[in-house]
Amino acid sequence: xxxxxxxxxxxxxxxxxxxxxxxxxxxxxxxxxxxxxxxxxxxxxxxxxxxxxxxxxxxxxxxxxxxxxxxxxxxxxxxxxxxxxxxxxxxxxxxxxxxxxxxxxxxxxxxxxxxxxxxxxxxxxxxxxxxxxxxxxxxxxxxxxxxxxxxxxxxxxxxxxxxxxxxxxxxxxxxxxxxxxxxxxxxxxxxxxxxxxxxxxxxxxxxxxxxxxxxxxx
Amino acid sequence: xxxxxxxxxxxxxxxxxxxxxxxxxxxxxxxxxxxxxxxxxxxxxxxxxxxxxxxxxxxxxxxxxxxxxxxxxxxxxxxxxxxxxxxxxxxxxxxxxxxxxxxxxxxxxxxxxxxxxxxxxxxxxxxxxxxxxxxxxxxxxxxxxxxxxxxxxxxxxxxxxxxxxxxxxxxxxxxxxxxxxxxxxxxxxxxxxxxxxxxxxxxxxxxxxxxxxxxxxxxxxxxxxxxxxxxxxxxxxxxxxxxxxxxxxxxxxxxxxxxxxx
Numbered sequence: 001x002x003x004x005x006x007x008x009x010x011x012x013x014x015x016x017x018x019x020x021x022x023x024x025x026x027x028x029x030x031x032x033x034x035x036x037x038x039x040x041x042x043x044x045x046x047x048x049x050x051x052x053x054x055x056x057x058x059x060x061x062x063x064x065x066x067x068x069x070x071x072x073x074x075x076x077x078x079x080x081x082x083x084x085x086x087x088x089x090x091x092x093x094x095x096x097x098x099x100x101x102x103x104x105x106x107x108x109x110x111x112x113x114x115x116x117x118x119x120x121x122x123x124x125x126x127x128x129x130x131x132x133x134x135x136x137x138x139x140x141x142x143x144x145x146x147x148x149x150x151x152x153x154x155x156x157x158x159x160x161x162x163x164x165x166x167x168x169x170x171x172x173x174x175x176x177x178x179x180x181x182x183x184x185x186x187x188x189x190x191x192x193x194x195x196x197x198x199x200x201x202x203x204x205x206x207x208x209x210x211x212x213x214x215x216x217x218x
Numbered sequence: 219x220x221x222x223x224x225x226x227x228x229x230x231x232x233x234x235x236x237x238x239x240x241x242x243x244x245x246x247x248x249x250x251x252x253x254x255x256x257x258x259x260x261x262x263x264x265x266x267x268x269x270x271x272x273x274x275x276x277x278x279x280x281x282x283x284x285x286x287x288x289x290x291x292x293x294x295x296x297x298x299x300x301x302x303x304x305x306x307x308x309x310x311x312x313x314x315x316x317x318x319x320x321x322x323x324x325x326x327x328x329x330x331x332x333x334x335x336x337x338x339x340x341x342x343x344x345x346x347x348x349x350x351x352x353x354x355x356x357x358x359x360x361x362x363x364x365x366x367x368x369x370x371x372x373x374x375x376x377x378x379x380x381x382x383x384x385x386x387x388x389x390x391x392x393x394x395x396x397x398x399x400x401x402x403x404x405x406x407x408x409x410x411x412x413x414x415x416x417x418x419x420x421x422x423x424x425x426x427x428x429x430x431x432x433x434x435x436x437x438x439x440x441x442x443x444x445x446x447x448x449x450x451x452x453x454x455x456x457x458x459x460x461x462x463x464x465x466x467x468x469x470x471x472x473x474x475x476x477x478x479x480x
Contacts, residue, residue, distance in 0.1 A: 012443040019446070064326070079343065084426065086443035119343035120425025123440055131425075135327040136342050 004191065010087050010124060018043050018179070025188035028176045031088035035175040044177035050195060052210035053143045053172040055089070055096055057162035058132050065138025070162065071106060073139060074113025081128050081137040084121035092170045093141045099168040133159055143172065145208040171210070240457065247454045248447050255451045263429045264437035264452070265459065271345065271433060272413040275352035279360045279409050284402070287364030288390075309358045316355055317422025324350065324423075347424035348431050352413035360409035367401025368394065407467065414460060 007014070007024065011034040018024065019041055027044055029035045035047045059067050065078045073080060083090035094111075101111040122128045125142050132140040139162075147161050176195060178188045194200045201211050255261060289295070290302060308316060322328045324341045334341060341347050371394055379389050417435040424431040426440065434456045441448040 010443060016442055016446060081425070084440055084443065086440060118427070120427055120431070121440075122426065123421075123443060127422075134321065134325065136321060136325050 004187075012086060012088075015041075023181060023183065024179055025182035025184045026176065026191060027179055028174060029088075030172060030174055031091070032173060032175065034088065035177060038177065042180065044179055047175045047177035048192070048196060049212040050174040050176040051201070051204045051212050053145055053174065053208075054166075054169045054210065055092055055141055055164055055172070056144045056147050057164060058129060058140050058142055058147050058159045059138070059162060060132055060135040061158045061160050062135060063138075063160070064135060067139050067162065070100065070164065071110070073117065074106075074110050076113070076116070078117040079119045079136070079138045080114060080117040081120045081122060081131045081140045082118050083125045083128055083141075084123050087123060087125065088172065089125045089141075089143055090121065092172050095170045096141070096164060096168055099170070100164075103168060129159070148208045174209075243450065244454055244457070247450045251447075252451060252454075255448065256455065260428055260432075260437060261452060261455065264432050264434045265455065267345075267348070267429070267432065268414060268434040268456075269459075271348045271352060272410055274349050275356060275413045276360075276406060276410045278349065278353050279357040279413075280402075280406060283357050283361040283409075284364055287361050288368050290361075290365045291368035292394075305361055306358050308355055311355075313355060313416065313418025314422055315418075317351065317419035320347075320351060320354060320419060320423040342423060343425040343427070343431065345424075345430060348420055348433060351419040351423045352416045355416055355419055356409040356412035359412050360405040363405025363408055364398070364402050367398040367405065370401065371397045403467075407464065411460065414456075 007017075009017075011029040011031060014027065014029070015034050015038055018027065018038065027035075027038060028050060029038070030053075035044070038044045039047060057067075057070065057073070059065070065072070065075075067073065067078070072078070082093050085091055085094060097111040097114055100106045101108050119137065120131070122131070125146055128137075128140040129142050129146050131137045144161075147159065176192055178185065178192060182188050195204075196212065205211065286305065290298065290305075311319070321342060324330055324334065324347070326335065326340070326342060341350065375393055375397070376389055379393050384392070415435055416433070417439065420431070420433060421436055421439075426432050426436050428437075432440070434452065438449055438452045438456065441452055
């Protein structure tokens with residue numbers, strides 16, 4: 001079997017490419033809406049849940065913003081970088097902010113306070129991480145797996161993680177589906193089976209992903 | 219006869235290649251909700267930001283670039299070859315790399331970061347960053363065109379004026395500048411166009427924030443995350459706005475924008 005070829009991009013960008021006729025065998029998205037859109041467009045056969053992920057706040061290790069708790073994120077003058085709302089993790093971030101604002105400990109002004117500190121909405125979650133690593137932003141919100149992965153700017157600056165309480169956190173769900181126009185249909189199905197099986201799930205777990213399993217743990 | 223045909227053929231292929239994709243793009247624009255989208259604050263903000271920032275960038279690159287172009291064209295000094303090379307470097311730099319470089323220079327943790335912070339100046343993620351990014355990538359185009367325009371003015375004309383008793387300033391104002399002007403304006407159009415299309419350096423250095431740093435190219439790229447129709451409309455708006463400005467510029471100045479062509 002020839003080695004698998006990967007095309008990485010934001011879920012929406014990949015969907016746009018597929019809609020325009022890009023040929024591929026397997027599609028993995030970072031949220032349900034994108035996979036639903038793919039299904040509506042008649043691109044995929046029976047999507048399955050691949051894995052889950054949760055969000056964390058990342059800070060430059062030098063902590064220029066002096067952020068110690070989540071509440072500090074709403075402090076005026078802080079520079080926060082988030083993913084753009086149209087990107088899955090960006091929309092998850094807004095959900096987390098909503099949940100926190102509903103919590104009496106943070107109050108209804110929390111979300112507005114945080115959003116007022118946002119200086120950039122990145123179209124790519126890795127770019128959020130890069131700006132935090134470079135120390136140009138005081139804080140960012142990314143996937144837990146992004147915070148743990150080795151990255152390009154890792155040599156310049158490391159980061160520290162600030163956890164989001166499970167009650168307020170959002171579980172991002174990743175979907176996998178074989179594409180209707182798949183040329184390597186067998187290989188794609190075999191890969192999907194492997195990914196959903198114990199070995200694949202264990203591999204994903206090593207990178208910080210949560211198992212696909214029926215009960216999501218934040 | 220064959221030669222004429224051949225020339226026409228090559229020209230047709232070239233024009234076709236350069237304008238074809240544009241036609242393909244415009245053909246797919248959904249005209250139905252064009253009016254509605256034109257009123258969308260995202261579009262209005264991005265357009266306003268693009269127009270204002272590129273004009274500021276153009277003024278900056280002309281203010282700082284014209285003297286340099288003049289010096290490179292009409293003066294001799296040691297290390298001139300090096301200066302010429304340095305000034306053209308941003309052209310070959312991939313825009314994203316330019317963005318990172320600007321961040322490493324003017325960012326909080328950049329070379330000038332602490333100094334700027336000491337005087338209370340914070341550049342990254344601001345309108346100033348947008349202008350800096352645009353000016354950095356576009357100025358070399360203007361300077362190059364301006365240098366050629368200044369250099370093209372025949373030396374004899376300037377010397378004749380000098381023998382008639384004209385001082386340096388008078389020579390510049392009455393002979394050099396007017397003769398170089400078409401080329402300078404042509405360079406200005408190039409510089410402005412490059413600034414308008416600037417994306418990579420902007421998104422890395424200035425970031426992306428609607429109303430503050432989200433220029434049209436950034437808005438178009440982000441729209442790809444949402445839906446293709448919005449993207450097409452934004453692209454069409456950008457193209458037509460640029461076209462209108464170019465047309466207005468040509469009419470106002472009454473000149474061709476080709477450097478050196480009379």
